[in-house]
Amino acid sequence: MSLKEYRKKRDFSKTPEPEGKRKLIFVVQKHAASHLHYDFRLEVDGVLKSWAVPKGPSMNPADKRLAIHVEDHPLDYASFEGIIPAGNYGAGTVMVWDEGLYSAYNSHSDSETEKLMREGLRKGTLHFILLGHKLKGEFSLVRMGNEDKQWLLIKMDDQYASKKDITKQDLSVLTKRTLPEISK
Numbered sequence: 001m002s003l004k005e006y007r008k009k010r011d012f013s014k015t016p017e018p019e020g021k022r023k024l025i026f027v028v029q030k031h032a033a034s035h036l037h038y039d040f041r042l043e044v045d046g047v048l049k050s051w052a053v054p055k056g057p058s059m060n061p062a063d064k065r066l067a068i069h070v071e072d073h074p075l076d077y078a079s080f081e082g083i084i085p086a087g088n089y090g091a092g093t094v095m096v097w098d099e100g101l102y103s104a105y106n107s108h109s110d111s112e113t114e115k116l117m118r119e120g121l122r123k124g125t126l127h128f129i130l131l132g133h134k135l136k137g138e139f140s141l142v143r144m145g146n147e148d149k150q151w152l153l154i155k156m157d158d159q160y161a162s163k164k165d166i167t168k169q170d171l172s173v174l175t176k177r178t179l180p181e182i183s184k
């Protein structure tokens, strides 16, 4: 069952769980394809909006990491870790490098987050907060041109900002395996 369906099935007027409780997910999958990259994905309207980040995310606000906007992925893909066989699109090994919840900056509910993300995708500026195992705090994704697929992923300066290379934390958050261990 998708999170969307789960939410539809809840009657928030009859349960103590507030509608504003955050359930939107993000995931970063380290992907050893023809070129190693990190797929950064945010749940919006039942799909995973996706960017391929060649150098991976950074916690240093001075870094601006190129993020190529790629096709949406199904929500179920967020937990995929394993091998995409040779000959298939994206062939190679996939690790769930980080995952967690996210919300749009200054949003008060998931529905408000999704509205802000839809607007941001049109305008080319997204501002959000990640609550992952590795990635935490405020980030921005900024499009470099009007029609361009090229965006920049940037850490905003907050208490989680750091000059330490976060990509050195190199184990799956799902299985604690390295990429070579996953590809065995």
Ligand code: MN
Pocket (backbone or CB within 6 Å): 031, 033, 037, 038, 039, 052, 090
């Ligand atoms: Mn990929």
